Structure formats: C-alpha cells, structure tokens
Amino acid sequence: MSKPVILTGIRSNEAPTLANYLGAFLPMVEMQEKYAGQYQINMFVPDLHSFTTPIDHSTLYRNTLDNIKYFIAAGLDLSDPDTFIYRQSYVSAHSELTWILDCFTYVGEMSRMTQFKDKSGDHGESVSMGLFNYPVLMAADILLYNASYIPVGEDQFQHIEITRDIATRFNNKFGDVFTVPVSTKEQTAFIQRDNGLRIRSLTDPSKKMSKSAQEDKSKINLTDTPEEAAKKVMSATTDSVGVINYDWENQPGISNLLQLLSLLTHQPIAQVINAWQGKTNYGELKGAVAEAVSAFLSDFHARLAEVTDEVLLAKLEASEQAMSSLANQTLHRAQVAVGLRPRG
Numbered sequence: 001m002s003k004p005v006i007l008t009g010i011r012s013n014e015a016p017t018l019a020n021y022l023g024a025f026l027p028m029v030e031m032q033e034k035y036a037g038q039y040q041i042n043m044f045v046p047d048l049h050s051f052t053t054p055i056d057h058s059t060l061y062r063n064t065l066d067n068i069k070y071f072i073a074a075g076l077d078l079s080d081p082d083t084f085i086y087r088q089s090y091v092s093a094h095s096e097l098t099w100i101l102d103c104f105t106y107v108g109e110m111s112r113m114t115q116f117k118d119k120s121g122d123h124g125e126s127v128s129m130g131l132f133n134y135p136v137l138m139a140a141d142i143l144l145y146n147a148s149y150i151p152v153g154e155d156q157f158q159h160i161e162i163t164r165d166i167a168t169r170f171n172n173k174f175g176d177v178f179t180v181p182v183s184t185k186e187q188t189a190f191i192q193r194d195n196g197l198r199i200r201s202l203t204d205p206s207k208k209m210s211k212s213a214q215e216d217k218s219k220i221n222l223t224d225t226p227e228e229a230a231k232k233v234m235s236a237t238t239d240s241v242g243v244i245n246y247d248w249e250n251q252p253g254i255s256n257l258l259q260l261l262s263l264l265t266h267q268p269i270a271q272v273i274n275a276w277q278g279k280t281n282y283g284e285l286k287g288a289v290a291e292a293v294s295a296f297l298s299d300f301h302a303r304l305a306e307v308t309d310e311v312l313l314a315k316l317e318a319s320e321q322a323m324s325s326l327a328n329q330t331l332h333r334a335q336v337a338v339g340l341r342p343r344g
Contacts, residue, residue: 003082006031007042007147010071011211012064013050018220018229018293019199019209021300022263023153025074027191031151032076032083039082042145042323043071046088048095048137052130053119053212068312070222073304078311084319088141091320093327097140098133100334104170105136105162114158139163144327146179151191154198155208157184174337178330199260202236205252222304226294233257233290238282246273254282257289264292 008028010020032041047064051057064087071085072078078085088094110116113135120127135158142150142163150160160181167178182190199209203218213219220229238253246269248255258276262269276285335341 003038003040004149005040005042005145005147006035006149006151007044007142007145008151009044009046009049009088009141010067011050012045012047012060012067013053013055014063014211015221015223016067016070017199017209017211017222018260018296020211021070021074021222022199023197024151025071025076027151027197028071029075031191032080036080037082039149040145041080041083042086042147043068043076043083044086044088044141044323046138046141048088049134052128052134065309065312068316069304069307072307072312073300078315084323085315086319086323087316090316091144091324091327093144093324093331094137094140097144097327097331097334098137100338101136101139101143101166101170102133104173105139105166109162109165110135113162115155135159135162136166139166142181143167143178144330145323146330148179148182149187149190150181151187153208157187160184160187170334170337177333177337200252200256202232202256205237205256220293220297222297222300224297226297229297230290230294233260233293234283234286236286238286242280244276244279244282244285246277254285257285261285261289261292264289264296 006028008024010016010024016025028041028043031039035041045064045067047060050060050063068085076085077083110132115135116132119131138159139162142160143166152160161184164180164183167180171177171180181187201207201209201213201218202220203215209219211219211221217232217235220232224232236253236257238257239251241251241254244254244258245251246255246258258272259269261267261276262272265272279285332341336343
C-alpha cells in the first residue's frame with residue numbers, strides 16, 4: 001500500500017442528500033475511474049462522528065450500511081483492489097490516536113472552528129464535547145492512512161487546515177511521524193474545482209443544503225420519491241429580481257438552480273448559463289431542474305435496489321482487516337514517539 005491515498009467519508013446518522021451525492025459520492029466515483037491503479041482510495045463511514053449531535057442510536061448500525069450502499073449505487077467499483085470501504089468504529093486506532101492528538105491540540109484552535117459555532121448555536125452548556133472535539137478525530141481519520149488528498153466541501157476546509165497544523169506540530173516535536181495532507185488550494189486543484197462544491201438550501205440559499213437540517217423542504221434526500229423532490233424544487237426560494245443571472249452574491253437561489261441543472265444534466269455551467277441568462281420565467285427554470293432531479297432519482301433508486309447486504313459486508317470485512325493493519329502501524333509510530341511504546 002505505497003500508493004498516494006485519497007480519503008473521503010460521510011456520516012451515517014441521516015439519509016444523505018443530493019448535495020452529498022454531488023459533493024462526495026460522485027467525485028469519489030469519478031476519481032476512482034480516473035486514477036485506477038495510481039492511487040489508494042479510502043471510502044469510510046465515520047460512524048463515531050455520527051453522534052456528535054443527537055441521533056436515534058437504534059438506527060445507527062442500519063444507517064451505516066445503507067449509507068455505504070449509496071456510494072455503490074453512485075458507481076463505486078467494489079472489485080477495485082485499491083479501493084477500501086470501512087467503518088470508522090471497526091478500526092480502533094481512530095479512537096486511540098485521537099486521544100494522543102488531543103494532547104497536542106489547543107482549546108483556542110478548536111474554539112475557532114466555524115462548524116462548531118454553527119452547529120452549537122444557542123445550546124450553551126448542553127453542547128457535547130464530541131461536537132467541540134470532532135476535528136481532532138477527523139485529523140486522526142486522515143493521518144492514520146497517510147492521506148494526501150481529502151475531497152471535501154468548502155465548509156470542511158478549516159478542518160483540513162487544522163489537521164495540517166496538528167501533524168506539522170507533532171512532526172516538529174517528534175520527527176516525521178505523519179504525512180501532512182496537501183493544502184486546501186492543492187486539494188481543490190487535484191479534484192479540478194476552483195472552489196469546494198456547495199449545494200445550497202432550497203429554502204435559504206445563503207446556507208448549504210444539509211442532511212441534518214430540520215426543515216425537510218430545504219433539502220433533496222436521496223430517499224425522496226421523484227415526485228417529492230420535484231415538488232421541493234418547484235417551491236424553492238429564489239428572489240424578486242425577475243431576471244435569471246448566475247450571481248451567487250445577489251441571486252444565490254437562482255444560481256443554485258443553474259448549478260443543479262448543470263450537474264444533473266452533465267452540461268458545463270457556462271452552457272447552462274448561456275441558455276438561461278436573461279430569461280424572466282423562474283417557473284420554467286424550476287421546471288427544468290425539477291425534471292432533471294426527478295430523472296436522476298428514478299435512475300438512482302433502481303441502482304440502489306441492486307446492492308445487497310451480503311456483497312457489502314464481504315467488502316467491509318476485508319477492507320477493515322486491511323485498514324486495521326495499516327492504521328495500527330501509524331498508531332504505533334505515534335505511540336513510540338510520545339513514549340508509550342519502546343523505541344527501536
């Protein structure tokens with residue numbers, strides 16, 4: 001396993017959204033196809049991250065399996081020998097390395113994490129330490145496998161940078177223990193995007209589409225029927241400008257619809273903009289996007305139905321065995337560095 005590592009993951013506590021598909025699933029499938037034989041691809045479900053916020057714990061195990069199936073339905077090739085699919089909690093080194101990294105991470109750094117501020121809101125003392133601390137667990141997820149590339153949305157860039165900071169601080173003190181991931185600028189260049197993809201909420205386009213959002217109309221779930229999803233698109237919040245423009249600052253709702261149309265119809269965004277720029281019928285644009293979303297979900301649901309538990313579990317068990325071996329090697333280097341294991 002000496003190839004460069006690309007790592008990605010998605011929480012398993014809620015049904016993924018169209019934003020997860022476009023921002024995480026599809027790019028990973030495309031990279032698997034593009035870099036077959038050149039890179040090791042780690043696709044994991046960070047199930048330990050899943051209860052940093054309140055969830056229904058009785059459904060977590062089933063949701064974990066189902067969420068991996070979404071990746072496979074998106075086109076991930078299980079037969080690729082360089083692709084590993086595993087559950088975070090089945091590789092104990094994730095938890096063990098997190099504690100070590102905690103002791104080299106500062107409270108001030110964690111306090112500045114935008115995601116913590118956004119998700120903690122006004123909950124005060126009832127916010128869990130898990131939510132506060134999860135960027136360190138994310139750092140362990142990355143550093144255990146010597147991952148260089150971690151395709152994420154722009155809301156996670158800050159976590160990539162804190163991972164780089166923690167790894168650099170540790171290496172400066174103890175030597176070259178960890179592989180430091182490349183910068184976010186290099187990350188986006190590698191996945192050939194100028195900025196991290198951010199699909200917006202259908203009800204408040206100033207925010208991202210989030211699967212944890214309480215308002216169901218704000219998101220297109222991959223479990224939605226084509227009819228339900230189309231209805232959500234038709235009621236999407238736009239603006240009062242009255243003319244279609246691709247302008248994220250002044251018309252984020254319209255820009256989001258144009259972006260979705262581009263991604264779902266596999267047309268360059270410039271081509272979509274050229275076709276719609278200057279038109280005044282928002283309903284016509286919504287109708288085109290609703291049709292594209294409906295067609296996508298019909299096809300996706302058919303592919304999802306073909307993925308069985310038996311095939312999935314066989315791949316998981318093989319990958320988890322291989323990843324445990326690799327992660328334990330990294331963990332041992334860190335343990336030796338801090339004096340928990342003998343040197344030499």
